[in-house]
Amino acid sequence: MPRTAVITGITGQDGSYLAELLLDKGYTVHGLMRRSSSFNTERIDHIYQDPHTPGRRLVLHHADLSDGVALVNLLRDVRPDEVYNLGAQSHVRVSFDAPLYTGDVTGLGALRLLEAIRAGGVETRLYQASSSEMFGSTPPPQNETTPFHPRSPYGCAKVMAYWATVNYREAYGIHAVNGILFNHESPRRGETFVTRKITRAVARIRAGLQEHLYLGNLDAVRDWGYAPEYVEAMWRMLQRDEPDDYVVATGVAATVRDFLTAAFGAAGLDWERHVRFDPKYERPTEVDALIGDASKARKLLDWAPKVHYGELARIMVEADVAQLEAELSGRRVRVDR
Incomplete structure (x- = not known):
């Protein structure tokens, strides 16, 4: 059944x-x-x-x-x-x-x-x-x-x-x-979340449609x-x-700056030329570092991550580049990854 x-x-x-x-x-x-x-x-x-x-x-x-x-x-x-x-x-x-x-x-x-x-x-x-x-x-x-x-x-x-x-x-x-x-x-992440905001900006900057990306705290550490x-x-x-x-979790720590480096690097770009600070994106109370220990899931669920932040950034950039190219050519693209 x-x-x-x-x-x-x-x-x-x-x-x-x-x-x-x-x-x-x-x-x-x-x-x-x-x-x-x-x-x-x-x-x-x-x-x-x-x-x-x-x-x-x-x-x-x-x-x-x-x-x-x-x-x-x-x-x-x-x-x-x-x-x-x-x-x-x-x-x-x-x-x-x-x-x-x-x-x-x-x-x-x-x-x-x-x-x-x-x-x-x-x-x-x-x-x-x-x-x-x-x-x-x-x-x-x-x-x-x-x-x-x-x-x-x-x-x-x-x-x-x-x-x-x-x-x-x-x-x-x-x-x-x-x-x-x-x-x-993932490539399906909402466009207001920092990782997708970064990878969409990379695609647009690469295509000459955008010059700068405005972000808040680049030192926050996350486990992506x-x-x-x-x-x-x-x-x-x-x-x-x-x-x-x-x-x-992956157990791998990365700052927003690290993710920027990986994402812009996937498109052959230097993030420091394009990223600007905007205080409106800072939180009233910040979470400095989140790094997970998934030992229990590994042992009891037989689960382990394969994709870490560098590969993840590349996947997302490639998907956003493909989506933008499709939009500019009038085609409709489906995100399967």
């Missing part, structure tokens, strides 16, 4: 890669997307099929993590084997400008989903997308036992969602896990991995008999 999964945030970077992975494994996938006046499905258009087509199936539902009743009704109707909660307001800098919205969707949204599973009596396994931003100012390396000290409304909301997941696991026996994922990127590899870790967490929490 084919398994069924529900993915919140299916139109995002991780949601699209996870949907591909699950469809390849024979799942029927139900994706939740917010209703809006415009479509935002470009990341999954290539895998969407008519729900009546035999074989691979992807069904989209209009629902929102702010609507607990809709979540209860959907889960009762679908009765999924697995639920992946990837929906959130996930931009750290934006969370300072919209803290209440971030707390509602990212924090309370996870709690509404947990309560929908409990209240609906749905026997399922839940993956909660936790974040390295929960560690905040706690020094690296960070693992599953590292204390949390979030430095943004986003990090605070994720801490709430993390502990709600642990609480519902302990209080109600729900098979729920936290994946504490460190930064993970490749999103398609990280969604594989999500799936592996839910295949284990006992629910637990796992850090997913």
